[in-house]
Amino acid sequence: MFDGLQLLGEGIAHFLTPLSLLNVAWATLLGIVIGALPGLTATMGVALLVTLTYKMAPDQAILVLMCVYVGAIYGGSRTAILLAIPGTPASAATTLDGHPLALQGKAGMAMGLATTSSALGTIIGIVFLALLAPLLGEAALRFGTYEFFWLALFGVLISGQLTSLDDPLKGYIAGILGLLVAMVGMETLHAHVRFTFGITALAGGVDLIPAMVGAFGLAEILAVMKRTAQAEIASSSDRVIPRLADLWRYRVTTIRSGIIGTIVGIIPGVGEDIGAWASYAAARRGSKERHLFGKGSQEGLIAAETGNSAVIPGAMIPTLTLALPGSAAAAVLIAAMFIHGIRPGPLLMTENPTFLYQIVAILLLSTIAITLFGLSLTRPLLLVLQVPRERLMAVVYVLCVVGSFAITQRMFDVYVMLFFGVVGFILREMKYPMAPLVLGIILGDLLDLNLRRGLLLTQGDPTPFFTRPISMVLWVIILASILMAIPAVNKRVRRLFNTRKASSPDAG
Amino acid sequence: MTENDQPAAPVVPHTGEDGQSARMVRADLIAAVFLILLGAMILYGSWTMPRLEQRHVHPLTVPGLVPGLLSLALIVCGAVLALRSVRSATGGGWQEFWASLNSQGSWRVLAVLALVLVYTLGLVGSLPFWAATALFVFAFVAIFELWITPKPRPMLPSLAWSLGLAVVTSAAVTYVFERLFLVRLP
Numbered sequence: 001m002f003d004g005l006q007l008l009g010e011g012i013a014h015f016l017t018p019l020s021l022l023n024v025a026w027a028t029l030l031g032i033v034i035g036a037l038p039g040l041t042a043t044m045g046v047a048l049l050v051t052l053t054y055k056m057a058p059d060q061a062i063l064v065l066m067c068v069y070v071g072a073i074y075g076g077s078r079t080a081i082l083l084a085i086p087g088t089p090a091s092a093a094t095t096l097d098g099h100p101l102a103l104q105g106k107a108g109m110a111m112g113l114a115t116t117s118s119a120l121g122t123i124i125g126i127v128f129l130a131l132l133a134p135l136l137g138e139a140a141l142r143f144g145t146y147e148f149f150w151l152a153l154f155g156v157l158i159s160g161q162l163t164s165l166d167d168p169l170k171g172y173i174a175g176i177l178g179l180l181v182a183m184v185g186m187e188t189l190h191a192h193v194r195f196t197f198g199i200t201a202l203a204g205g206v207d208l209i210p211a212m213v214g215a216f217g218l219a220e221i222l223a224v225m226k227r228t229a230q231a232e233i234a235s236s237s238d239r240v241i242p243r244l245a246d247l248w249r250y251r252v253t254t255i256r257s258g259i260i261g262t263i264v265g266i267i268p269g270v271g272e273d274i275g276a277w278a279s280y281a282a283a284r285r286g287s288k289e290r291h292l293f294g295k296g297s298q299e300g301l302i303a304a305e306t307g308n309s310a311v312i313p314g315a316m317i318p319t320l321t322l323a324l325p326g327s328a329a330a331a332v333l334i335a336a337m338f339i340h341g342i343r344p345g346p347l348l349m350t351e352n353p354t355f356l357y358q359i360v361a362i363l364l365l366s367t368i369a370i371t372l373f374g375l376s377l378t379r380p381l382l383l384v385l386q387v388p389r390e391r392l393m394a395v396v397y398v399l400c401v402v403g404s405f406a407i408t409q410r411m412f413d414v415y416v417m418l419f420f421g422v423v424g425f426i427l428r429e430m431k432y433p434m435a436p437l438v439l440g441i442i443l444g445d446l447l448d449l450n451l452r453r454g455l456l457l458t459q460g461d462p463t464p465f466f467t468r469p470i471s472m473v474l475w476v477i478i479l480a481s482i483l484m485a486i487p488a489v490n491k492r493v494r495r496l497f498n499t500r501k502a503s504s505p506d507a508g
Numbered sequence: 509m510t511e512n513d514q515p516a517a518p519v520v521p522h523t524g525e526d527g528q529s530a531r532m533v534r535a536d537l538i539a540a541v542f543l544i545l546l547g548a549m550i551l552y553g554s555w556t557m558p559r560l561e562q563r564h565v566h567p568l569t570v571p572g573l574v575p576g577l578l579s580l581a582l583i584v585c586g587a588v589l590a591l592r593s594v595r596s597a598t599g600g601g602w603q604e605f606w607a608s609l610n611s612q613g614s615w616r617v618l619a620v621l622a623l624v625l626v627y628t629l630g631l632v633g634s635l636p637f638w639a640a641t642a643l644f645v646f647a648f649v650a651i652f653e654l655w656i657t658p659k660p661r662p663m664l665p666s667l668a669w670s671l672g673l674a675v676v677t678s679a680a681v682t683y684v685f686e687r688l689f690l691v692r693l694p
Contacts, residue, residue, distance in 0.1 A: 169592075173543065173585045176578055180550065183575045190560055192571040195553060218624070225620045226613040228658050390657075391669065394648035395677050397624060398641050401632065402685055405694050411633065414694065418628055422621070430535050452569040460568040 004357075008130065011357030015365060020063060024362075027064040028369035029377075031071020036079050036384050037392060039224035041088045042072035042272070043329045044216040048399050050209055050336045051406040058340035063362050065336055069329050070122065070312055070366040073272050074374065077114040077305055078381055081107060083231040090272030090311075093280040093304035099234065100296035107236030108378070113298060114305045115374030116242050117254065121306035122367045124258025125265065125313030130360050132266075133349075137321040137356075140346035145454045146465050150474035152447035155324050156440050159269025161481055163433035168485040174432045178440020179447065181206050188449050189456070201412040208335045208441055210404035210413040211420045215434050216328070217400040218421025221393045223428065233385055240378055250302050253283050257306035264307075265314020269439035271327035272308040279307030313363055320344050320356055324443070328435045331442050339407070531604040537593040543586035550579035612658075619656050623648050637693040638678045646674035 015024070027049075034045035045068050053061035076087030081098035091098075094114065101110040143151070156179060160171030184195045185205030196202040247254070257279035264275035283303030284293045293300045315326025323345040325331035337344055348355060404417035424434060458464055465471055483489045554576035559565065608614070623644065631640035649670035653661045685693055 169585060169589060173582070173589070176582050176585065180575065180578050180582070183578065187571050189569060190563070190565060190571060192558065192560065194557065194571055194575065195550075222617050222620055225652070226617050228612060228616070388653075390652040391649050391673055393620075394645045395673070397627075397648075398645065398677055398681055401628060402681060402693065406685065406692075409692055411694060414628060414632075418624070421624075425617075430539060431532065448574040452573060455568040456566055460566055 004130065004134065007354060007357040008360060011354060011359075011361035012364065014059070014354075014358060015063065015361050020060065021365075023060055023064050024067050024365045024369050027067035028071040028366050029373055031068035031366075032075035032078070032370065032373055032381065033071075033384050034068065035072035035075025035077075035091075036087045036381060037387065038079055038083070038085045038087055039220055039389060039393060040072075040396065041216055041220060042069055042076075042090065043212065043332060044220060045069075045072050046329045046332045046336075047209060047212040047216060048403040050332060050339065051403045053336070054339070054407060058342060059358060061340055062333070062337065062342070062359070065333060066359065066362045067366040067369065069333070070309075070363065071370060071373075073308055073312060074115070074118040074305075074370045075381075077118065078111065079385060081110045081114060082234050082236065082382070082385060084234075085231050088272075090276055090308040091304070092273055093276040093307070094301060096280070096294050097297045097300035097304070100294070101298070101301065102234035102236065104296055106238055106296070107234050108238035108240040109242065109298075110301060111236065111378060112240040112242040112375060113246065113301055115240075115371060116247060117257075117302045117305035118309040118374070119367050119371045120247075120254050121258050121261055121309030122312060122363060122370075124255065124306070125262045125310035126360055126363050126367075128259075128262045129313040129316055129363070130357070133317050133321055133356055136317060137346060137349040140321050141350075143322075143346060143470065144468075145450045145457065146468055146471045147474065148446055149450035149454060149465065150471055150478065151322065151324060152443040152450065154474050154478055155268035155443050156436055156447075157478055157481060158267055159439045160433070160436040161485055162267065162270045162274055163435045164431070167431065170430075170432045171436050172485075174427065174434070175436035175440045177427075178437035179444040181211070181437075181441050182444020183448065188445065189452050201410065205445075206416060206441065207408065207413060208331065208438075209407060210416040211441060212328075212332055212335075212438060213400050213404045214417040214420030214422075215424035215438065217403075218397065218417060219424035219428055219434075221397055221400075222421070222425040224389055225393055233382070236378065236382075241375055246298065250299050253287075253299050253303050254306050256282060256286070257303045258310040261307040261310025262314035265311035265326050266317050268318055268324045268326060269328070269331075269435045271315065271329070271435060272311040275311035275314075276304045276308035279303045279310075313360075316359055316363075320348055320359065321346065323446075325439060328438050331438050334442065530598050530601040531608050533593050533597050534601040534605040536589050537597075540586045540590035540593060543589070544583055547579045547582035547586060550575055551583070554579060616652075616656055619651065620648075623651070632694050638682045641681060642674040642678035644674075645677045646670045649673055 015021070031042070031045060034040045035042060046065050049065055049068055053064050056064065072088060073090050076091035077094045077098065079085055079087030080091040080094035081102050084095050084099035086092040086095055098110045098114065101107065156175040157172065160175040161168045162171075164171030164174075182205070184202055186193045186203055193203055260279040260282055261275040264270055264278055280300060280303045283299055284290055287293065287297070287299055289297055289299060311327060315330045318324040318326045319330040319334060321344075323334060323343075325334055334344055342348075342352065342355060400417060400421075401414055404413045405411065407413070424437075427437070428434065454465060455462065466475060484493065554572035557570070557572035557575075559567065559570045559572070627640060627644040631643060634640075635643070650667060653666045653670070654663060682693065
């Protein structure tokens, strides 16, 4: 415990240098601008900045990427409140109450509450990150080949299911497609080259960064340019700095939303948007002012903004301890960490114990930065919202090309970006979620290697996959979640529970 | 997360309820056929992949194992999607599907794609990067502000903006990446 506190102190002290603080300031501000601009998402911002930070020292590069991530998730709320368009998918729930508040002339108050809620949400998540990550890291040391196979499958499936709640089948398909993409290139067990069709550039597999820049950059550009409608900016003239009494009144909602957001963050590949929706739904169920939800409820706004921000530290828990990305942006962070020679996973806590606390320190610093910028820079940020998307998107595409080219310096990666952009756009138009696809690309190798290595160790006997305790828990959850996704099974199970619930008061 | 009953499913604001779904049912059928074909091709590729017998590789650890299993899963999912689409199909789905492909939005997407493809596959590589970029940005902004738009902007200011943005972007990107970050550009 005290070791942890000491390491945390060292982590914070590590970044209290002028250079680091300067990086925190510009990166967080850039993140807020990226988040506020519709069509630029957190994942895309982080993916594009991997290139810019390529030549930086590892700790500063990760600092910049994390700050952009935190800033962008917060920045989306600005657009949601003033334009009724979520700046990033994470603030879709914020529009429901944020924009009505703005129309009632309370735009300043809404922006202020969004700022403090985002900050509080991140802090709640940070507490859990600092407490849970070391424990999970220790438990992960006991994971073997069999467990990692199930974990990879679990990650892709659960992400497929939860990012596509009304149609899990499409989530599964996206996940399988991602896993299949990971099959391209040389496999690690026998060094056999698969599905390259004679293209030598494919022998190393499909790189994640160009694929992400395509799926989240070009696909987003196409989606934004498809729309013809333009939104109006709501005016704001009231006080921005929230009253402490308001914050205290909704303390239960804040804490509950923070915890829900953190849990959603921990679930692999389920990101900020789901965190916001889940805590919004929970807040509405438990609220005394339920009738106000959707018409400008402060509580709804607080729940959505606390929920999405708490996902960020939550997502870092599996990302750091298991190398299982907790959100789409965390997947890019994993790729960036590998580029900078940091290996997330069970060994991180033994190889590089200070790193976890450096992440905690970065999150704390960026939280301070979003609070300061959010409460002070209301007018300059309004200018950002007035940038016409035609002009913005042209420049963004140039950055997509440079961003996918720069890391390995080959045009092939630009073609990969183009391919994933077009395919990603088509999939998105047909309501396939992107997160499971990305998770599949990252986890495919882990799944493939561990399944066959396990079978090699046992000479073809699959029983350890099913009988080892942690494995058993994982496959039972996987089986149950697939079964529950089948409508016929789901209906029967529900009916079973309902009749039992209905009959139990009489029986008892 | 799964303990709650149905209302936990968020109140996601879906765009255009019924028209969307009738058309989506048709789009799903096309996607399903494509997924099944893709799955079958991968299955064939995995089955015929070398089994490395001469290296005495255990038959359950051959390179084709996991891609084969995944392609089977893809075929199953595709079949379920196809079945669901056929069962829930309502009249008028095809018309709506084709109509949605012929909408203004689709033409805008095609225009973006054309610009992007000409820039990436044609201009980059045959022209210096700064020239290709300036040309792309100018064309993109001018086309979407003056031509493919419901509300064209005034001609001269818009052309000036396109030109200015093209020059600034091209200069800034070249300077920042080649001089500051020492990255070679395409």
